[in-house]
Amino acid sequence: MNSPEYNKLKKLTEEHILDFLPDIDQKCITLYDSMKYSLTAGGKRLRPVMLMAACEMCGESASFALPYAIAAEYIQTYSLIHDDLPAMDNDDYRRGKLTNHKVFGEDIAILAGDGLLSSANEAMNKTMLLYLDDEVKLKRLVRASFEICKGTGARGMVAGQVADVENEGKNCSKDMLDFIHMNKTAAFIKSMCVAGCYLGGGNQQFIEDMSVYGECTGLAFQIIDDILDVIGDEKEMGKKTGVDAALGKATYPALHGLEASKKRAIELLSKARAAIEKYYDEAEVFNGILDFLESQII
Amino acid sequence: MNSPEYNKLKKLTEEHILDFLPDIDQKCITLYDSMKYSLTAGGKRLRPVMLMAACEMCGESASFALPYAIAAEYIQTYSLIHDDLPAMDNDDYRRGKLTNHKVFGEDIAILAGDGLLSSANEAMNKTMLLYLDDEVKLKRLVRASFEICKGTGARGMVAGQVADVENEGKNCSKDMLDFIHMNKTAAFIKSMCVAGCYLGGGNQQFIEDMSVYGECTGLAFQIIDDILDVIGDEKEMGKKTGVDAALGKATYPALHGLEASKKRAIELLSKARAAIEKYYDEAEVFNGILDFLESQII
Numbered sequence: 001m002n003s004p005e006y007n008k009l010k011k012l013t014e015e016h017i018l019d020f021l022p023d024i025d026q027k028c029i030t031l032y033d034s035m036k037y038s039l040t041a042g043g044k045r046l047r048p049v050m051l052m053a054a055c056e057m058c059g060e061s062a063s064f065a066l067p068y069a070i071a072a073e074y075i076q077t078y079s080l081i082h083d084d085l086p087a088m089d090n091d092d093y094r095r096g097k098l099t100n101h102k103v104f105g106e107d108i109a110i111l112a113g114d115g116l117l118s119s120a121n122e123a124m125n126k127t128m129l130l131y132l133d134d135e136v137k138l139k140r141l142v143r144a145s146f147e148i149c150k151g152t153g154a155r156g157m158v159a160g161q162v163a164d165v166e167n168e169g170k171n172c173s174k175d176m177l178d179f180i181h182m183n184k185t186a187a188f189i190k191s192m193c194v195a196g197c198y199l200g201g202g203n204q205q206f207i208e209d210m211s212v213y214g215e216c217t218g219l220a221f222q223i224i225d226d227i228l229d230v231i232g233d234e235k236e237m238g239k240k241t242g243v244d245a246a247l248g249k250a251t252y253p254a255l256h257g258l259e260a261s262k263k264r265a266i267e268l269l270s271k272a273r274a275a276i277e278k279y280y281d282e283a284e285v286f287n288g289i290l291d292f293l294e295s296q297i298i
Numbered sequence: 299m300n301s302p303e304y305n306k307l308k309k310l311t312e313e314h315i316l317d318f319l320p321d322i323d324q325k326c327i328t329l330y331d332s333m334k335y336s337l338t339a340g341g342k343r344l345r346p347v348m349l350m351a352a353c354e355m356c357g358e359s360a361s362f363a364l365p366y367a368i369a370a371e372y373i374q375t376y377s378l379i380h381d382d383l384p385a386m387d388n389d390d391y392r393r394g395k396l397t398n399h400k401v402f403g404e405d406i407a408i409l410a411g412d413g414l415l416s417s418a419n420e421a422m423n424k425t426m427l428l429y430l431d432d433e434v435k436l437k438r439l440v441r442a443s444f445e446i447c448k449g450t451g452a453r454g455m456v457a458g459q460v461a462d463v464e465n466e467g468k469n470c471s472k473d474m475l476d477f478i479h480m481n482k483t484a485a486f487i488k489s490m491c492v493a494g495c496y497l498g499g500g501n502q503q504f505i506e507d508m509s510v511y512g513e514c515t516g517l518a519f520q521i522i523d524d525i526l527d528v529i530g531d532e533k534e535m536g537k538k539t540g541v542d543a544a545l546g547k548a549t550y551p552a553l554h555g556l557e558a559s560k561k562r563a564i565e566l567l568s569k570a571r572a573a574i575e576k577y578y579d580e581a582e583v584f585n586g587i588l589d590f591l592e593s594q595i596i
Contacts (some may be wrong), residue, residue, distance in 0.1 A: 114376075150320070159325075
């Protein structure tokens with residue numbers, strides 16, 4: 001993911017990561033501090049970069065997509081804060097730093113997550129307000145927001161989380177594992193690719209191609225995450241490895257074996273690559289993501 | 299709150315309470331079950347009724363506001379589920395039934411809350427999609443959604459929750475208590491009144507009057523809730539009383555005394571009444587709410 005364009009969009013995300021939080025009163029500054037703590041804890045910023053890159057490929061500026069990109073990172077961050085809670089994965093560290101609840105307590109961490117999800121929606125809605133008199137862009141904004149809601153909500157990411165939690169320590173079927181991966185991870189990533197196209201005013205063919213790209217890349221991303229939990233280096237990853245096995249989590253390597261998992265990931269990455277082949281010259285960010293993911297397991 | 303119109307809108311809410319959840323896969327049916335459990339656990343349905351009643355007062359049908367009314371109840375329900383968690387108020391019962399986490403476990407309860415907030419936004423967004431080619435109504439929908447986001451998010455309800463949690467067992471100032479009440483409760487209720495006006499296409503004067511009504515009623519509502527926690531009957535309320543004191547919560551009676559609390563609530567209800575006096579004939583629902591609230595403490 002080290003292409004110059006990826007790094008430019010990642011930098012843009014990090015420079016503006018706090019800009020779309022609503023004004024928060026000094027009387028509950030802890031809410032701001034706790035949201036800020038997790039928002040500035042690093043990370044690949046994969047989702048916002050994808051959203052802006054897809055928008056740019058349609059000929060629209062990245063800055064038009066910026067509020068939505070930041071909103072997506074708020075959603076990603078809320079999901080990590082809640083996922084790390086003692087009642088969920090009970091993680092003490094995330095990206096080499098203490099998790100939100102270890103610093104601010106469980107109550108504030110729950111509320112910081114709620115505040116971030118609310119702020120994501122507020123940021124997208126506020127952008128719509130700014131374009132109330134620009135019919136074309138308003139429609140793009142509404143369509144993009146709906147894609148993000150779908151990908152991250154009760155028939156997307158949250159559904160995947162529930163299935164994941166419910167299948168811990170159980171004999172999870174391959175079918176169920178695919179459902180978990182598709183919803184927990186791929187649906188959100190796919191929604192970034194599709195919503196980015198909507199924001200940029202892309203045509204139907206491009207939306208369909210990016211939808212295939214997003215889904216395959218998202219699935220590969222989760223399988224590779226599972227693989228790295230088995231073979232990865234703790235220091236390099238900034239988090240503990242072997243966690244999935246310890247939690248009795250259903251993972252691709254556990255169900256299919258390490259070699260079959262690698263093979264499946266490579267297949268998915270190839271399918272993703274094929275979906276955007278015809279846009280090769282403009283798809284530096286998206287090709288770079290595939291190169292990086294592949295390099296982690298070969 | 300027993301006016302025929304209130305009951306009609308409450309019934310409408312309850313008949314459609316599950317209709318705006320997205321299709322949820324059988325593979326994570328627990329998510330659906332847990333959301334449904336709390337959505338159908340009763341309650342006054344105050345917020346959705348207010349939203350639809352305000353919309354109707356502008357001459358628009360309640361059914362136009364229905365998806366937003368249901369979305370508001372999803373938000374209210376998510377906030378109660380998270381508020382009841384062991385890390386927060388640690389309540390075993392809500393409205394005479396076991397709280398969500400007592401039935402489904404903490405992990406699912408956290409995710410049910412996340413799913414409900416996501417579904418609220420998805421429902422509002424989906425409504426916008428339906429009106430993409432109706433410029434006038436699309437603008438109303440965007441404005442209304444923004445009001446709801448503001449009232450319930452990180453500078454509204456979530457801010458109030460954080461301040462509430464942080465001031466437990468502390469010497470809370472009167473100023474801070476006002477901040478908590480305004481954000482934890484009044485901001486959401488006010489947003490219902492204002493968003494309802496936007497949905498109905500109400501004029502600026504009506505929006506301002508309903509904004510005053512909503513804020514005063516919301517503040518009175520919370521002060522009366524505090525008072526009932528001291529003087530109320532457990533059976534009638536379907537929840538434990540004396541809880542605030544046990545948790546060391548900052549409440550109006552604790553800081554100002556019972557009589558001063560009643561006086562303040564009555565003052566606020568009068569101010570709310572005055573704000574909508576000129577619409578008396580159409581304001582059955584809103585006057586009925588004031589009558590009911592007053593009857594609880596005199």
